[in-house]
Every structure is written in C-alpha cells, then in structure tokens.
Amino acid sequence: MSLRMREQLIFEYSRAGRGAHAQWPAVPPAPESSARATSARAASATTRDSADDGGVPASLRRGRPPLLPEVSELDVVRHYTRLSQLNFAIDTHFYPLGSCTMKYNPRACNAVALLPEFLGRHPLAPEELGQGFLACLYELQEMLKAITGMRAVALSPLAGAHGEFAGVSMIRAYHHARGEAGRNEIIVPQAAHGTNPASATMCGCVPREIAVGPDGDVDLAALRAALGPRTAGIMLTNPSTLGVFERHIEEVAQRVHAAGGLLYYDGANLNAILGKVRPGDMGFDVMHVNLHKTFSTPHGGGGPGAGPVGASERLLPFLPLPIVACVDRGADEAHASEAAPRYRWLDEHDLPQSIGRLAGFGGNAGVLLRAYVYLRLLGREGLQRVAQFATLNANYLSARLQQAGYDAAYPGRRAGHEFVLTLRRQSQELNVTAKDVAKRLLDLGFHAPTTYFPQLISECLLIEPTETESKQTLDAFVAAMERILCEAREEPQRLQSAPYTLPVRRLDDVRAARELDLVYHGSARESAADAATS
Ligand SMILES: Cc1ncc(COP(=O)(O)O)c(C=O)c1O
Numbered sequence: 001m002s003l004r005m006r007e008q009l010i011f012e013y014s015r016a017g018r019g020a021h022a023q024w025p026a027v028p029p030a031p032e033s034s035a036r037a038t039s040a041r042a043a044s045a046t047t048r049d050s051a052d053d054g055g056v057p058a059s060l061r062r063g064r065p066p067l068l069p070e071v072s073e074l075d076v077v078r079h080y081t082r083l084s085q086l087n088f089a090i091d092t093h094f095y096p097l098g099s100c101t102m103k104y105n106p107r108a109c110n111a112v113a114l115l116p117e118f119l120g121r122h123p124l125a126p127e128e129l130g131q132g133f134l135a136c137l138y139e140l141q142e143m144l145k146a147i148t149g150m151r152a153v154a155l156s157p158l159a160g161a162h163g164e165f166a167g168v169s170m171i172r173a174y175h176h177a178r179g180e181a182g183r184n185e186i187i188v189p190q191a192a193h194g195t196n197p198a199s200a201t202m203c204g205c206v207p208r209e210i211a212v213g214p215d216g217d218v219d220l221a222a223l224r225a226a227l228g229p230r231t232a233g234i235m236l237t238n239p240s241t242l243g244v245f246e247r248h249i250e251e252v253a254q255r256v257h258a259a260g261g262l263l264y265y266d267g268a269n270l271n272a273i274l275g276k277v278r279p280g281d282m283g284f285d286v287m288h289v290n291l292h293k294t295f296s297t298p299h300g301g302g303g304p305g306a307g308p309v310g311a312s313e314r315l316l317p318f319l320p321l322p323i324v325a326c327v328d329r330g331a332d333e334a335h336a337s338e339a340a341p342r343y344r345w346l347d348e349h350d351l352p353q354s355i356g357r358l359a360g361f362g363g364n365a366g367v368l369l370r371a372y373v374y375l376r377l378l379g380r381e382g383l384q385r386v387a388q389f390a391t392l393n394a395n396y397l398s399a400r401l402q403q404a405g406y407d408a409a410y411p412g413r414r415a416g417h418e419f420v421l422t423l424r425r426q427s428q429e430l431n432v433t434a435k436d437v438a439k440r441l442l443d444l445g446f447h448a449p450t451t452y453f454p455q456l457i458s459e460c461l462l463i464e465p466t467e468t469e470s471k472q473t474l475d476a477f478v479a480a481m482e483r484i485l486c487e488a489r490e491e492p493q494r495l496q497s498a499p500y501t502l503p504v505r506r507l508d509d510v511r512a513a514r515e516l517d518l519v520y521h522g523s524a525r526e527s528a529a530d531a532a533t534s
Contacts, residue, residue: 020073098450098462101293113369134343149280150310156363163288163307164199191240233262239416253283272416275384295371389467418464440498
C-alpha cells in the first residue's frame with residue numbers, strides 16, 4: 001500500500017460507449033414477479049412518454065442524459081480499490097483520535113448482524129414474526145441497564161447528540177409536567193463535549209457555561225453561583241474532554257438535585273468506566289451512550305450510529321418510543337404457546353407522556369445488533385477488561401510521551417481513557433504547532449490525534465489509544481513522536497511543511513470549508529454541450 005499514489009476522478013477514466021452493466025449475469029425473475037415487472041415497465045414507459053412525465057414540469061426536465069462516467073468493470077474495481085488504499089483506517093493504521101474511540105471492532109459482531117434472518121426482516125412485519133430480533137433488542141436494553149445503573153433504556157436515538165436531544169427533552173418534559181416550565185437553563189461545564197450546549201439549545205434551553213478549575217474538575221463555586229430557580233439541570237461529560245474523571249461528582253449531583261435540577265450524564269466516554277462505576281449509582285437521572293464508540297460500530301466516517309438513552313425512576317414516563325417490553329406471562333409461562341409473542345413494542349398507549357418518536361421504526365437495527373453481539377461476546381469480565389486496558393494504555397502512553405519531552409495539560413491527574421498534551425511550550429520556543437506535529441505523524445504512518453479541541457487547552461493533542469492496541473504499537477507511536485520532537489528542535493521547517501508522503505500536501509482547510517466545491521465540471525467538450533443545451 002502506498003499513500004503516495006495519485007488517483008484520478010472516475011470521470012477522468014470515462015470513454016464514450018464503455019460500460020459494465022452487461023457483465024453481471026442476469027438472474028431470471030420469479031414468474032409472477034416477472035409479470036408484475038413487465039406491467040410496471042409498461043406503466044413507467046407510458047408515464048415517460050406522456051406529456052407531463054410523471055408530473056415533473058417540462059422546465060425542470062433534463063434535456064439529455066446525465067453525464068455519468070462510462071467505465072468498464074475493471075476500471076471501477078481498480079478505482080475504488082485504490083481509493084480505499086488512500087485512507088487512514090483502523091484496519092490499516094493506529095488511529096488515536098481523541099474523543100472518538102477508534103478501536104478495532106470484532107468482525108464477528110458484524111457477521112452476526114448481517115445474518116439473512118436479520119437483514120431480510122421487514123420493519124413492518126408483525127411482532128410475532130420478529131421475536132428473535134425483539135429478544136436481542138430487549139436483552140440489549142437489559143444489558144445497558146446493568147452497565148449504566150439506569151432503570152430503563154430506549155434504543156432508538158441515532159447518534160450521541162440525538163441521545164442528548166432525547167435526554168434534555170425528557171428533562172424539559174419532566175419540569176413541564178410539574179408546572180415548572182420556567183426551568184430552562186442547562187448548566188454545561190467548559191470541559192463538556194461541544195454537542196452538549198448545542199443539544200440544550202436545540203431543546204429550547206439556555207446553556208450556562210461554568211468554569212473548570214486548574215485540575216480539570218468542575219469549579220464548585222461557579223456551580224453554586226449558576227444554580228437557581230431557572231435551573232433545569234446539568235450536562236456532565238465524564239470523563240470530560242480533558243480526559244479526567246470528575247472527582248466532585250457526588251457533590252455536583254447533590255447540589256444540582258437540591259436546587260431542583262436534574263443530572264444528565266454524557267456517557268459517550270463509557271470506555272473509561274465500563275463495569276467499574278455506573279452513572280445511575282452516582283445519582284444521574286438520564287444519560288446516553290454511543291454504541292458507535294464503545295460497542296462495536298466504528299465512530300466517524302459518517303456511518304450510522306446509535307445513542308440509546310437511559311432514565312432513572314423519575315424520568316421513566318418520558319422516554320422516547322419505541323421500547324421493547326417482555327410480556328410477563330406469570331404462572332402461565334409453562335403452558336404458554338410457543339407461538340405466543342413474548343416480546344412487544346411499547347407505544348403511545350403504554351407511555352402517554354413519552355417525548356415521542358425520534359427515529360423510523362426501532363432505530364439503527366444493524367448498530368444495535370452489533371452492540372448486542374459485542375456485549376454477549378465479552379460478558380461482564382470482558383467489559384471490565386475494556387475499561388482496564390483503555391485506561392492502562394492511555395496512562396502508559398501519557399507517561400512515555402511526558403518522558404519523551406511532551407507536556408501533559410493536566411500532569412497531576414491520572415488519565416481516563418484519553419489524555420491531553422499541550423504543545424504551548426514548543427509553539428513559543430520552536431514555532432512548531434500541534435497541527436505541525438499532527439501533519440508530520442501522517443508521514444510516519446499514524447492517524448493524527450484530535451487537535452481542534454478541547455478548546456480550553458492551546459496547541460492541544462487529545463490522544464485516545466483505546467484498549468485494542470498492543471504495547472508494540474504504542475511504543476512505535478512514542479518513537480514517532482520522539483523523532484518529531486527531534487525534528488522540531490533541529491529542523492522545525494520540516495514539520496511546518498509536512499506532510500510529504502500523502503497524495504495531497506497541507507490544504508487550506510478554511511477555504512475548503514468556505515468554498516466547498518465537490519461538483520465535477522466535466523471536460524471542455526461536455527461543458528460546451530452543457531452551454532449549448534442550457
Ligand atoms: C463525549 C461525547 N459526547 C457526545 C458525542 C456526540 O456523539 P455523536 O457524534 O454520535 O453525535 C461525542 C462524539 O464523539 C463524544 O465524544
């Protein structure tokens with residue numbers, strides 16, 4: 001594999017008349033579906049030929065076919081295989097992107113989630129035909145309850161931030177139901193994940209930021225000052241984006257509850273505490289977890305996710321729907337017919353105060369199934385090992401990098417599953433920034449750590465090694481970081497112009513964001529044709 005390779009756009013391989021569609025063996029359609037297909041084709045041809053073309057006004061209809069690339073099957077295979085090799089991925093590189101938990105996910109989880117019985121299931125099929133699927137979801141809910149210490153879990157939110165939206169909506173609904181609609185302030189410590197204040201705002205609340213102290217814990221004096229009759233609750237990311245576990249958590253919980261507020265736990269950093277401590281036991285009322293970080297779906301890359309929410313006793317009535325229930329057949333259990341459905345979806349009749357439905361059907365089924373299999377594979381002890389190795393790896397890497405000459409942002413604190421370095425000193429003394437280090441790491445075969453937050457720390461590198469990396473990989477990363485520090489001292493311009501080995505050099509990311517242009521404008525001939533027909 002070579003990241004130096006250049007790859008053209010697929011349009012640039014295009015040659016008129018070349019195609020691949022004829023090479024796929026035709027599968028003869030089943031007899032009656034073939035008859036249906038023939039009449040559908042006839043109907044669609046009639047519609048195409050008809051004057052209004054299916055209701056699309058003539059002014060909006062294209063004058064000629066779209067300019068799709070005309071390429072052979074081999075062109076397509078080579079193009080996409082080469083593109084896949086230009087990527088940094090967990091399957092190819094160490095990927096210590098802080099706050100993203102880019103860990104290796106066992107293939108077995110995916111293989112089971114892809115069983116045809118799951119894939120072929122129709123979401124509108126009757127409950128009695130989907131009992132196996134519902135049993136998996138029910139058990140997933142139960143396992144997440146056991147892990148978080150919450151009284152009930154709803155699986156449907158589709159991302160971490162979506163779980164936060166659900167949780168804050170539940171807090172709002174709770175206060176409304178008690179006639180306290182004026183409680184609309186959500187306290188958010190500076191060390192919270194950026195989605196927390198955004199979710200509070202999306203729910204119509206006003207986020208009130210409070211400071212964290214020099215050791216990374218919530219500033220209790222600032223918390224006291226922020227609490228009042230308008231307090232709806234607090235959103236605490238724990239361990240925070242600074243990589244440290246909040247040591248005053250019980251006092252925070254006690255103070256917020258005493259002021260009439262509720263406690264939201266951002267559990268996306270669950271890797272650090274799995275099987276060790278439970279937010280429910282710390283007094284939290286509602287939380288989400290990111291299945292696409294901790295439980296076997298990769299985070300990032302724009303793929304699907306799931307952010308189930310858990311609720312304490314007082315928020316149970318407000319959980320989003322649907323939820324899977326296990327029907328209690330009591331003394332009749334032994335005589336119950338095999339066919340009688342044991343699991344069913346709860347709906348608006350069961351939970352009239354629910355905040356409602358946030359996703360189609362039950363949520364992202366594939367992500368939920370992978371999480372279920374992962375939990376069954378690891379079991380209670382395996383999950384504890386996840387947290388042990390995630391924190392051990394983070395603390396080992398943090399100590400080795402400090403020995404190598406890097407500064408920890410919170411040197412007095414033990415890391416959770418991730419930690420923050422600051423290049424403040426190097427930027428002043430050597431004119432080398434965290435971004436320079438991140439770019440040079442790419443040349444040396446490592447995905448860069450997070451550099452754009454936590455915003456509290458200037459020139460930061462947020463590093464999350466995860467539990468799935470070996471000591472050899474961590475040592476290789478330390479060696480690369482040692483080399484970079486030598487280069488920073490001896491030839492800083494080498495870092496300032498990195499990367500050298502990638503298909504593209506350092507890009508103007510501000511311009512890329514402001515003037516995003518992803519449209520292929522075609523060859524001169526095509527542009528001329530476009531101009532003639534427009
Ligand atoms: C601590 C924390 N909270 C919330 C989120 C938001 O999750 P999502 O990206 O799925 O919306 C993340 C994402 O990485 C996170 O790390």
